[in-house]
Amino acid sequence: MLSIRHFIYDLLIEQGVHDKTAQYLNMLSLLVALLILAFIIDYITKRILWKFSSTIANRTRTNFDNILISNKLPRNVAHIIPLIILIEFVPDVFSDFDYFENIVEKTLKIIAILLTLRIIRSFFNSIKDYLKTLPRYKDKPIDSYIQVFMIFAWILGIFAIFSILTGVTFIKFAISLGTASAVILLIFKDTILGFVASIQVTINDMVRIGDWITFEKYGADGDVIEINLATVKVQNWDKTITTIPTYALISDSFKNWRGMMNSGGRRIKRSVIIKASTIKFLSDEDIERFKNIELISNYIEQRSKEIKKFNTEKGVDKSILINGRNLTNFGVFRKYLQTYMDNHSAINKDMTLMVRQLEPTPQGIPMEIYAFSSDIRWENYEYIIGDVFDHVLASVKYFDLEIYELTLTHGN
Template sequence: MDWLPESLQPLLDWPYAPTVIQALVLVLVAVLSSWLSHKILRRVVTPLVRASPMKWDDALLVRGVYSRLAHVVPALVLYLGCAAIPGLPQVLVTVVRHVAAAYVVLTVALALGDLLDAGNDLYEGRGPHARERPIKGYLQVAKIVVFVVAFVLIVATLVDESPLLLLSGFGAMSAIMLLVFKDSILSLVASVQLASNDMLRLGDWIEIPTLGADGTVIDIALNTVKVQNWDLTITTVPTYRLVSDSFKNWRGMRESGGRRIKRALYIDQGSVRFMTAAELDALSRTAPIGDYLADMKREMEADGRPARTDLPSDDLREVTNLGTFRHYVEAYLRASTRLRQDMDLMVRHLAPEPTGLPLEIWCFTKTTIMTEYETIQADIFDHLIAILPEFGLRLFQQPGGADFTRAMAEGGKAAAQSPLP
């Protein structure tokens, strides 16, 4: 201790002074080793990793694996150095070595967790196949195993017992472990089923009405699946609920390239009637159904009668305005360039209801983009609603305030014009 200033020489009379000074020097060396390791990491390792053409080392750098391992250096300095300081109480040496060893185990476990995350990043960067078969759930199971083992080793190190002795006590805790990790175990089984049956992928549009989820899958983890709804909110769904409950996946619609339009016009049944010859002649000039009306006219003439002008026949087919409109709608859809003609296309009646006779449109658009799909659907029904009166048909609609006002005005006007008794 001759290098100490003369003002500090009296401290040498304290019997523990050399031990305390050496302990402080050890702490200083540990701090300097931490600073030096991080300095080497930033100045040497990082440039080498950036310059390397390989991708795995970049993933390790981004996830912080190297910086995690750099924290091991000061812990090792304390672990090895405290035993070399004479005069330290054996209890203190044991505590410092155990804490340093536990810290090393914890740091290595965190580095392994970051390593698994880096592996997931590399896997997801491989292309579309990785999005179809995510492995994030399996890696999270591996992280759970790593942290459980690390926890056992840390506890065994701190209490200075064999890890096997602690593991033997886990048998009695199995019921508690099953209760604590119930959701994780169920989700693990569900993740295996989802992956093996290809039930869910990143980017899929799914709909789960019971959980309020309707949007795109943005993350598939061990315990949860995140769905970004169309209003940009995010719904977190437990993974096992996707197996225990039912959900709708719209992936097949997107892969087919066509989205179905299924909507009905509710026809007022009181407006359905037979058409006269004048009405048929007027509609025959309408391009979509000109051929249909010509065929109907030839069929009626082949039966030995002209097109009806007054009352229907008892045994021969007549032309109704609803049937003519139905053929017009089908011809209109067949002529559309925005609909898939290679998929199902039909116009059909459904069972009559108190709100009218449903005339359902069933067809598929050539696009699956929502905005374009809604525009095509709106254009179709705009046209059909506008041309419906040309066939003498009316849509059923619940009467509103304007309807009652108009009816009362007309009733009052009729009462005013009627002669007094």
């Protein structure tokens, strides 16, 4: 081996070249030869590993090996062999230059650490991509855990690099950083909070990828498209992207619409305000007229008989309409809306469905429809609401009622 180290040197000395010059030319010649050899081996190794991994991937049913290839894991692994060769032969190349040998050896060791981190990253990214193809993990914050593993890997890698540069052993270097733990905690505060938040979000199943959330503090209202260690990305309905700190999911209040999406119904809670001055008892003529409204004709027929029987048995003086029991146009209208909603094809009958009278206001009496649509898609939901209240607004006048409208008076 010694003769190989100085083969070029000996030839140059025989040709009368100066000793120092011969040493430099010998070192450069060996270095070029070593780099060419490493490049050739790297190329051959990459081709062999790519061919081998592609063959295996085509023969297996799982797509994990395909994901490994797409994340360039075989290509990164192929760099290991030429790097080992470089580290092994560096002492021969720089045998006469101890200073350069020390620098190059440290550089190659640092490259080896970075290559190891790159291989680890490719492997973890492959795991992440594979798990996202599984229905069980598709909505889980896999990115957060992969980022945590990579952070720890990078911390260890940085410790190892500093250990190589300073000459201090890895363990001693790590122990010496214990005194700076407060600074480290401060630097990685958001990362630590995000990691803890990611665990709590997963354990408590608070948010999944694909959930619709509303986070008023951050102006977010849309679908969760990504959950990672530091942030949660929400694509709003106007297609803008809102970024929320992950730890905000456990420290602040937000609304997750998943329950509504899974329930099979979307809530309708809207009211119209009826003028109190238009509410009245129904006369016999009114009752006969309302019997022509098909949805409530049977109801009015039955109720009017019950009321008439009661008033007769009690000897109520009906010369004044207020005496005894009576139907009101407001109550009949409420019953009409209830029946209308019961028969509406787009309303979920298995969930709460009611028409109710709310507390009077200075503007009038609110009549509220509380129900759930059977279609939770936004555009269809809005169409259903529009369809329902188009009918409500148009039907009010048939019950001699009026909806409150604010009238502005302009002075001259």
